[in-house]
Amino acid sequence: MKLRAKFNSMLVVVFGLALGASGYLSYRQLNENARDEVLSNAGVLMETILSARTWAVNEVGPNLRETEEDEEMLMMGIPAYAANKVMEAVSKRYPEYSYREVALNPTNVKHKPVDWEAKIINSFRSDTNKQEEWGVRQTVKGPYLYLARPIQIKQSGCLGCHTTPEKAPPKMVAIYGDNGYGWKLKEIVGAQIVMVPLSVSVANAERMFVTFMTTLVGVFAAVFILLNLMLNSLIISRVSVMANIADEISKGNFEMGEFNEQGSDEVAQLSVSFNRMRRSLVKAMEMFSGQPGA
Ligand code: HEC
16 A cells, blocks of 8 residues: 555544544534523523413412402413413514413313323323423424423412312303312422424524534645645655665666755655665675776
C-alpha cells in the first residue's frame, strides 16, 4: 500500500469515527434539549391552569351563594370550569396546545378518558406517590408531548359537588345529571393532561443538527485536502524523485545528477546524506574501475 493510501485510509477511519460519534451525541443532545423545552412549556401551562383551579376553589367558590340565580356566576366556582376558561384563552394564541381534565367517573361526559388516558389515571391510582408522567404520542398532526398529573380529592370542599346529587348544587345537577358522584376524600379520581406539539422544536433541533454536521464535514474535507497537499509537496513528491535517482544509480546510471533539496526538514537532511552517499559511491566506482564514472 502506498504512503498516500495508508495515510488517507487512516484519516478516513478517524474522520468517520469522529463524525459518527459526534453525530450520535449531538443528535441525542439536541433532541433532549428540544424535548426539555417542550416539557418546560407544558409544565408552565399546567401550573397556570392549576393556579386558576386553586383560585376558583379557594376564593371564588366560597364567595358564591348557592342560591345564586346567575348560572354563569355559579359555574365560576367550579375549578374545572376555571381551568377550561383559562385554556380557552390560551388556545386562542396557541391553538395546538391542549388541556384535558379526565376522570374515570366524570361529571361532564366529555371528560371520559380514552384508552391511553385511562391507563395514565390507573397508573396514578396504583402508585399514589407518582406525581407526574410524561411521554410522546404520535398523532395525525405529528408527535405531541403529554404531561400528566394526578387529580386527587385533597379538600373536603370538592365533595360538596362530587359526592351525591342531593348534596350538589341543584343547578349543577340540572346541567350534568347523575354523573361524577361518589368520589372519596384522598381518592385519585382523574388526571390533568397537557399536550404540546413537538414538531416545531424537533424541526429546529434537526435543522441545527444538519448545520452542525455539514460544518463538521466541511472542516474535515478541508483538513483532508490540506493534509494531502502537504503530504504530497513535503514528502511524496520529494521522496519519489530521490527514489528515481536511487533506482537509476542502482542500475549503474549516474547521469541524473544530485538531488537538490533546500531546507532543514528531515527529507532535506536525507537528501544531503543521499548526495554524500552518491558521491562516495561514484568515488568507489572510480577507484574500482580506474577510470572516471559519472
Ligand atoms: C361547585 C361545585 C364543584 C366543586 C366545589 C368542585 N367541582 Fe369538580 N366539577 C364540577 C362540575 C360542574 C364539573 C364539570 C365541569 C365541566 O363541564 O367542565 C367538574 C369537573 C371536575 C373534573 C373534570 C372531570 C369531570 O368530572 O368532568 C375534575 C377532575 C374535578 N371536577 C375535580 C374536582 C376537585 C379536585 C375539586 C376540589 C378541589 C372539585 N372538582 C370541586 C363541580 C365542582
